[in-house]
Amino acid sequence: MLVPVAVAAAVTTALATPSSLTCALGPSWQGLHGSLGPARRLQWPKKQKQCRRKVYAIDIRAQFELKPPPYPLDALEPHMSKETLEYHWGKHHRGYVDNLNKMIAGTELDELSLEDIILATYSKGDLLPPFNQAAQTWNHDFFWESMKPGGGGKPSGELLELINRDFGSFERLIDDLRSAASTQFGSGWAWLAYKANRLDVGNAVNPKPSDEDKKLVVVKSPNAVNPLIWDYSPLLTIDVWEHAYYLDFQNRRADYISVFLEKLVSWEAVSSRLEIAKARATEREEEEERKKREEEEKTSDGGEVPEIYVDNKSDDSETE
Amino acid sequence: MVTPVGVAAAATAPQATTGPLTCALGPSCQGLSGSLGPARSLQWPKKQRKCRRKVGAIDIRAQFELKPPPYPLDALEPHMSKETLEYHWGKHHRGYVDNLNKLIAGTELGELSLEDVILATYNKGDMLPPFNQAAQIWNHDFFWESMKPGGGGKPSGELLELINRDFGSFERLIDDLRSAATTQLGSGWAWLAYKANRLDVGNAVNPKPSDEDKKLVVVKSPNAVNPLIWDYSPLLTIDVWEHAYYLDFQNRRADYLSIFMEKLVSWEAVSSRLEIAKARATEREEEEERKKREEAEKTSDGEVPEIYVDNKSDDSETE
Numbered sequence: 004m005l006v007p008v009a010v011a012a013a014v015t016t017a018l019a020t021p022s023s024l025t026c027a028l029g030p031s032w033q034g035l036h037g038s039l040g041p042a043r044r045l046q047w048p049k050k051q052k053q054c055r056r057k058v059y060a061i062d063i064r065a066q067f068e069l070k071p072p073p074y075p076l077d078a079l080e081p082h083m084s085k086e087t088l089e090y091h092w093g094k095h096h097r098g099y100v101d102n103l104n105k106m107i108a109g110t111e112l113d114e115l116s117l118e119d120i121i122l123a124t125y126s127k128g129d130l131l132p133p134f135n136q137a138a139q140t141w142n143h144d145f146f147w148e149s150m151k152p153g154g155g156g157k158p159s160g161e162l163l164e165l166i167n168r169d170f171g172s173f174e175r176l177i178d179d180l181r182s183a184a185s186t187q188f189g190s191g192w193a194w195l196a197y198k199a200n201r202l203d204v205g206n207a208v209n210p211k212p213s214d215e216d217k218k219l220v221v222v223k224s225p226n227a228v229n230p231l232i233w234d235y236s237p238l239l240t241i242d243v244w245e246h247a248y249y250l251d252f253q254n255r256r257a258d259y260i261s262v263f264l265e266k267l268v269s270w271e272a273v274s275s276r277l278e279i280a281k282a283r284a285t286e287r288e289e290e291e292e293r294k295k296r297e298e299e300e301k302t303s304d305g306g307e308v309p310e311i312y313v314d315n316k317s318d319d320s321e322t323e
Numbered sequence: 324m325v326t327p328v329g330v331a332a333a334a335t336a337p338q339a340t341t342g343p344l345t346c347a348l349g350p351s352c353q354g355l356s357g358s359l360g361p362a363r364s365l366q367w368p369k370k371q372r373k374c375r376r377k378v379g380a381i382d383i384r385a386q387f388e389l390k391p392p393p394y395p396l397d398a399l400e401p402h403m404s405k406e407t408l409e410y411h412w413g414k415h416h417r418g419y420v421d422n423l424n425k426l427i428a429g430t431e432l433g434e435l436s437l438e439d440v441i442l443a444t445y446n447k448g449d450m451l452p453p454f455n456q457a458a459q460i461w462n463h464d465f466f467w468e469s470m471k472p473g474g475g476g477k478p479s480g481e482l483l484e485l486i487n488r489d490f491g492s493f494e495r496l497i498d499d500l501r502s503a504a505t506t507q508l509g510s511g512w513a514w515l516a517y518k519a520n521r522l523d524v525g526n527a528v529n530p531k532p533s534d535e536d537k538k539l540v541v542v543k544s545p546n547a548v549n550p551l552i553w554d555y556s557p558l559l560t561i562d563v564w565e566h567a568y569y570l571d572f573q574n575r576r577a578d579y580l581s582i583f584m585e586k587l588v589s590w591e592a593v594s595s596r597l598e599i600a601k602a603r604a605t606e607r608e609e610e611e612e613r614k615k616r617e618e619a620e621k622t623s624d625g626e627v628p629e630i631y632v633d634n635k636s637d638d639s640e641t642e
Contacts, residue, residue, distance in 0.1 A: 190565075225509065246565050250573075
């Protein structure tokens with residue numbers, strides 16, 4: 004039985020430039036492994052559907068529950084069929100939840116939130132068995148909530164501003180998402196994410212982070228991997244496992260992606276997620292500033308004993 | 324454009340013991356990258372369907388063609404529907420062929436056999452773009468030929484003997500195949516393969532390879548990867564990309580696997596492939612023995628014996 008105790012947050016940094024298409028875990032980059040310290044809590048709305056049930060003397064702890072989409076299973080028709088939802092949510096998503104619960108029962112993992120399990124079992128790329136189930140549970144929750152009946156259209160407000168800033172235009176964002184989703188070979192996901200650089204200021208004078216460090220990026224990932232492992236804030240996802248589109252589109256992944264972007268995507272959900280992501284980034288910045296100030300104060304208070312020159316001539320006049 | 328010139332055969336060896344389930348390219352195995360020398364031609368029946376076509380003054384070289392399954396598209400019903408074959412072969416497999424042709428047109432790759440394109444573009448795990456297309460073409464050809472109408476049943480003859488030797492029993496082999504196919508997360512393939520160890524004898528006295536070095540193994544691989552890259556001889560494959568079974572079985576991959584084993588698998592195809600694999604292994608052994616003898620001879624020729632010249636021509640000890 005696996006027993007990872009600390010929440011090892013793997014900071015595997017993907018190569019990202021504005022509107023870049025980044026492939027996660029491609030053979031060309033192994034990423035950086037930073038340690039963010041033990042028990043780092045992810046300030047992300049915890050999709051924690053845990054309940055405690057007591058059966059006689061046995062305390063069954065954290066059982067994750069299968070959360071339904073925020074709409075009926077036929078609500079996305081004709082763009083995504085009820086049949087697809089019945090299998091995709093009712094069988095695949097349900098299976099991940101059931102498998103996860105079996106795997107973590109009785110281990111330290113079952114005391115953690117879903118996000119923390121994902122981070123703990125990512126294990127710097129050497130995935131522990133519960134990772135796939137946990138990440139897929141999270142990914143699918145996130146996916147259903149990325150769509151809505153009557154979706155599509157265009158984003159607005161601050162989200163649109165950032166899109167224009169970081170991609171040049173909405174159309175360019177759409178192109179990048181399409182491209183990421185089309186070129187993810189095999190199973191995986193395409194993402195829009197908010198990336199708030201964790202500045203490692205080290206010995207440098209504390210620079211003031213500019214807004215340009217906090218940017219929107221499009222990334223793609225294989226199998227169950229998601230951007231939480233890179234400490235990004237996911238804003239939108241498209242499932243490109245074949246099971247997501249095969250009943251409705253068969254091999255025509257490109258058509259599925261088009262329909263998703265034109266008829267299903269919920270820009271409102273993306274906007275709310277962006278707000279949360281920005282607040283989190285700001286909070287974290289302030290936290291880091293505060294820590295830096297505290298460290299500086301320590302240094303100036305603690306160690307140095309000023310040298311005192313004692314002069315027998317108490318008269319400091321220059322004249323003799 | 325991709326232009327790998329040499330045929331870099333990457334011998335990335337996964338951990339394999341008798342009857343194991345080996346995950347290809349898992350994070351735990353980065354494998355060994357041995358150099359088998361340039362332009363090594365794989366002694367495998369070359370599924371080379373190339374044609375040269377001249378269009379005007381343009382010489383369009385190696386164009387791969389989409390090879391049909393060795394049976395009509397509805398011949399595997401009710402176990403694998405015609406609809407599935409129409410999409411799987413007619414769209415997915417065809418797509419790989421079309422894409423590969425586009426990617427390699429006008430490059431050095433266009434002069435290689437399909438297997439050699441695969442080995443060249445595998446590039447020790449840092450796959451070049453044509454790899455996925457090339458390997459998927461090969462994999463699908465191999466998959467259609469791994470099945471037949473009225474398939475299933477049990478293997479016999481030498482194949483069955485080796486199965487019993489290397490897995491303990493036929494039932495155990497089936498379990499291992501099922502397990503590999505079930506646990507391949509995401510897209511990929513499960514394989515039965517013949518592994519002939521390439522003994523790196525280096526400075527050691529040439530050991531005589533025993534039959535136990537040449538054994539059957541079950542392995543699984545992600546996405547387009549196949550055992551050719553480890554220098555194994557594939558004998559059987561099961562496609563576990565979702566497109567292979569979703570129209571007929573949806574999420575029920577386990578049921579698909581059962582049907583494949585019970586109703587579709589062609590043990591005859593596996594047996595023929597085994598014969599070829601063994602012949603290849605033997606041929607390679609003999610080749611290596613011959614090279615070693617040649618090298619041993621060279622070494623003994625090269626030494627100049629020391630000659631002692633003595634002025635006393637009389638070698639009698641007596642004075």
